[in-house]
Amino acid sequence: MITADFVIVNANELVTLKGKSDKPQTREELGELRIVRDGAVAARDGRIVAVGTTRQVLDRVEKGCEVVDASGKLVTPGLIDPHVHLIFGGSREEELEQMAVKSVPYLEIKARGGGMPITLKTTAETSTEELLKRTTHVLDTMLIHGTTTVEAKSGYEMTLQGEIRQLEIIKALNETHPVELVSTFMAQGIPVEYADRVDDLTDEVVEKWVPEVAERELAEYCDVFCEKGYFNVAQSKRILEAGRKYGMKPRIHADWLAHSGGAKLGAELNVVSADHLIFTPPGEIDGLVKKGIIGTFLPTTPFCYLGVYAKARDIINRGLPVALGTDLSAADMCESMQMMMTIAILQMRMTTEEALTAATINAAHAIERAREIGSLEEGKKADIIVFDAPNHKYFSYHYGVNLAEKVFKDGELVAERGRRIG
Numbered sequence: 001m002i003t004a005d006f007v008i009v010n011a012n013e014l015v016t017l018k019g020k021s022d023k024p025q026t027r028e029e030l031g032e033l034r035i036v037r038d039g040a041v042a043a044r045d046g047r048i049v050a051v052g053t054t055r056q057v058l059d060r061v062e063k064g065c066e067v068v069d070a071s072g073k074l075v076t077p078g079l080i081d082p083h084v085h086l087i088f089g090g091s092r093e094e095e096l097e098q099m100a101v102k103s104v105p106y107l108e109i110k111a112r113g114g115g116m117p118i119t120l121k122t123t124a125e126t127s128t129e130e131l132l133k134r135t136t137h138v139l140d141t142m143l144i145h146g147t148t149t150v151e152a153k154s155g156y157e158m159t160l161q162g163e164i165r166q167l168e169i170i171k172a173l174n175e176t177h178p179v180e181l182v183s184t185f186m187a188q189g190i191p192v193e194y195a196d197r198v199d200d201l202t203d204e205v206v207e208k209w210v211p212e213v214a215e216r217e218l219a220e221y222c223d224v225f226c227e228k229g230y231f232n233v234a235q236s237k238r239i240l241e242a243g244r245k246y247g248m249k250p251r252i253h254a255d256w257l258a259h260s261g262g263a264k265l266g267a268e269l270n271v272v273s274a275d276h277l278i279f280t281p282p283g284e285i286d287g288l289v290k291k292g293i294i295g296t297f298l299p300t301t302p303f304c305y306l307g308v309y310a311k312a313r314d315i316i317n318r319g320l321p322v323a324l325g326t327d328l329s330a331a332d333m334c335e336s337m338q339m340m341m342t343i344a345i346l347q348m349r350m351t352t353e354e355a356l357t358a359a360t361i362n363a364a365h366a367i368e369r370a371r372e373i374g375s376l377e378e379g380k381k382a383d384i385i386v387f388d389a390p391n392h393k394y395f396s397y398h399y400g401v402n403l404a405e406k407v408f409k410d411g412e413l414v415a416e417r418g419r420r421i422g
């Protein structure tokens with residue numbers, strides 16, 4: 001017999017994603033959720049200690065622990081968001097409406113003085129205390145929607161001190177907030193004074209910022225915005241190579257607004273994840289496949305204003321393992337991975353099973369945490385969500401609401417019915 005702190009029983013569907021931690025899932029593997037009917041999962045000291053049918057688990061667990069009844073419900077691993085621009089000041093709802101309703105292109109908004117430069121300014125003007133307060137609220141919202149681990153990028157100040165401040169905020173929140181944060185230094189926006197001197201900015205990033213971030217041990221990854229009007233391929237390459245030299249593994253924003261060469265560079269540098277991939281030609285997708293790189297789809301900007309999605313069906317058929325992320329940023333804000341699955345299913349034509357795999361175990365692979373999280377298996381972290389839904393197909397059927405009823409992080413009940421606990 002084993003002892004447990006609690007056991008969740010009678011789940012109509014318990015989505016385990018068992019046996020998928022060794023490598024990212026591709027093609028038909030994306031459709032295999034490994035569901036247990038009338039399922040149960042038990043946890044002790046923050047770890048999963050038993051998974052199976054309710055009868056199997058109750059037969060193994062000593063009597064007397066807390067029992068959570070999930071009759072008629074769906075139980076899954078905690079959702080994982082592998083792409084978030086977490087720290088920023090101000091908001092840009094006016095320009096979002098211009099892009100969405102009036103079809104003003106993003107680069108035109110930027111040329112008019114809006115877009116990222118505004119956020120670099122408003123973030124720099126926001127106190128650390130205020131940034132902590134705002135970001136805590138964002139993380140609370142993620143948590144109550146079932147997201148238990150988040151990759152968090154800096155990049156909204158683009159000064160040495162500002163980037164250090166952002167990464168220190170991420171570090172502080174990781175120590176205090178239940179959501180687990182994975183930290184990324186990102187060369188994102190181009191400050192106005194560097195608009196015509198991006199090579200000079202690249203020199204700064206490579207020679208001063210990256211070594212300083214590494215010295216302070218503030219980031220696990222280095223990311224870059226490889227896009228027209230931001231960093232070109234040569235500059236992106238210099239930044240990611242500098243990051244690697246100082247121990248930060250590379251990830252890349254590629255082919256978001258246009259074909260930028262970012263995915264090709266990502267394959268060349270063997271990045272951990274190449275993200276967006278909206279305008280990536282098939283041959284360059286194949287280059288990522290050959291290297292075993294994960295492609296992370298970020299459906300929010302296409303949903304809000306771009307109108308063009310990554311070609312999910314073709315990309316999956318070519319064998320690329322795919323993850324899903326919110327890309328929450330100052331440009332548009334959505335904390336909900338449930339919403340990402342809904343868009344991926346209804347607009348990108350991913351199946352519900354593919355979308356859920358992309359939001360759990362493959363998202364865990366995208367941040368190299370698949371041995372710890374992303375599936376319900378003995379020994380893994382007890383990050384578990386009870387959804388007020390009878391089965392996983394509800395992510396496309398009952399949308400625009402929060403279906404997460406109970407959220408467990410590291411074996412603690414941290415949110416229930418839309419409220420944070422503790």
Ligand SMILES: [Zn+2]
Pocket residue numbers: 083085253327
């Ligand atoms: Zn992004």
